[in-house]
Amino acid sequence: MFQARNLTKRYGRLTALSDVSFSVRRGEVLGLIGPNGSGKTTLFECVGGVLPLDAGSLMLDGRPMSDRERAATLFYLPDAIVPWPAQTVRWAIDFMLGFFRGRTYLHTEVVTRLGLEPLLDVTMGSLSKGQRKRALLGLGLLMPQPVLLADEPFEGLDLRQSRDVAQTLRSYASFGRTMFLSIHQIGDAARVCDRFVLLSGGRARGEGTSGELAALAAARGSVAGDDLEEVFLALT
């Protein structure tokens, strides 16, 4: 779908991302895994065009992706935001569908799947953390771009909600939608993702399926086995 090449981002003397490269394939659920402070949000904000990169580029069909192509290809859903706090969920959905010319035909389905009906007339600012996360995921799923970057999509959700959201995301990925999810809970990531990018200290430590990562860990002399948590610890 697209490739990230040597993405680098610095905040003054602090290097938040250093030469991070990976590729995103059509219709997959790609997990960006890393501990807190590893640079996951910075990476997403750079890929989503919200923050400028100091170096590196996104490639589409072998050439650098223009801003317009990025806007047409990717939609980045940030974590920990309360957009339009005075507006209702219903209006936020309508606005996003109208403003971005979203996937109106999915409106009812997404609202139903994410259990948003009782929240439609509640203002965004009044929602609990979990409710807001579901509402924001709903907005993301309704966007027209083929790739959805969601930062911590399970943050604030209880176990049942996490499982349901994971199923929903997988379901849309099976229809061809590409999901790139930033997840710090490796258990959540293992449940929903097809492939993983391991990020630690602002560097990509590995990319691949859990089997490929386990093989990579083994090649580096680790006996992590197939457990993703162990593989992650071995590679980072």
Added chain:
Amino acid sequence: MRSPETGTAENAESAEKAFLSATAAPSAVESFRWLLRKECRELLASRAWWVLLLAMGPLVGVTFISAVRTYAEASGLNGTTAGVGEAFSPLIGIWAPTFSACEVAAVFLLPFVAIRLVAGDRQSGALKIETQHPMPAFARIAAKTQVLLAGWLVALLAPAVAILLWKTYGGSLYPPEVATVALGHLLNAGLTIALAAATASLTEHPSTAAILTLSVTVGTWIVNFIAAVQGGLWERAAGYTPPAMVAAFQHGLIRLDVVLIALVLVVSGLALASVWIRTGVAIRQRVRETIALTAITAAAAIACSFATSSWDTSENRTNSFSRADEAALAQIRAPLRIEAHLAPEDSRRADLERKTIAKLRRVMPALQVQYVSATSIGLFEQNTQHYGEIWYELGGRREMNRVTTVGGVLETIYALAGVTPPAETDEAEFRGHPLAVPPTGAALVFYGIWPALVVAGAFLLRRQI
């Protein structure tokens, strides 16, 4: 939440096709409309705007009631002696003070409304979502500006109510001069909005933006103060500050250079806001764009300062000589140079500038005026040889006198130019529109009905959002 397995096969098929197909870019016009709707709703949800509306009633009320009372007393109410002439121009007696409430609101309240609307997106995180739309940043700022100006027009309903009340009292209304005052306050609001938008985009936090905006406002006051003391270029620059601009409009004077420079500053402020609202652009790039924008703004403002057209829309022609004098002065083709040895704070200089030079500039665009003084107040220059002299140079001839009145100055110019002074004409002298009525009902309207309507409006409309 519903399980995904319950999704219909039809849904799945249609979704798959849709996800795999190329996505159409959102229509720019349609997206802009949605943005306008959003900004309208955000403004209606903004407490700052409702507070501005609430305050406008009493602010306009206190100035209007006070102005009408003074006007009535000068017109003979309560047995006072009725005067005649310029004092009974509703422009000077009623509208300038009444609309001055708008200036207070534009300086101290409107910036917070604008900052809230611009910085709110950054605070809530909505900016991170909206900025992913390919729409140009200037369009996003323009949408906010349009809504803020619309919000300001709603606030201007308070002086509009004052106009209605004035008419019900039987007061005279000369629409061109009232429209000029309103235009001045609209431009002033535009400047405030542009400044607030720029500071809100430049800074991370709304409170920093508010401090920065008020600092710029205080800065313009300092420029005015320095201009009064130093004169020269400071005086020229001070003529384009918002207080000076509003003052000119409040006297019914529309100066093309002032309007153009105000528009240049408004567009530049909005452009600066749109440069800094693009969080995805490297800071260095934004700094480069800011430097380029500053240079373009300075060049455009300097170019606009050479525009000389102006229009006196006041009923009593307060900014103009008599028509006969204007016709006589128009015959003079040679450039006139005036050198006045008067200090900036000398009252004679202020008198000369306001009552004569300002009018001369309107009919003689090639006029050059130079003030010469060694001190700011002139008190210690009184005994110097040339202090108080006003030298006129026209067509190679020079003449000096010390008179600062309109008649004395014009007489000297006519003599130098060899132009026969116009005869005294029967041109209708402005006799004024005295009105000896108290501001009946105004207190109820501005202190009672207006706040009640605003509170009710806020309650009902905010609930419907």
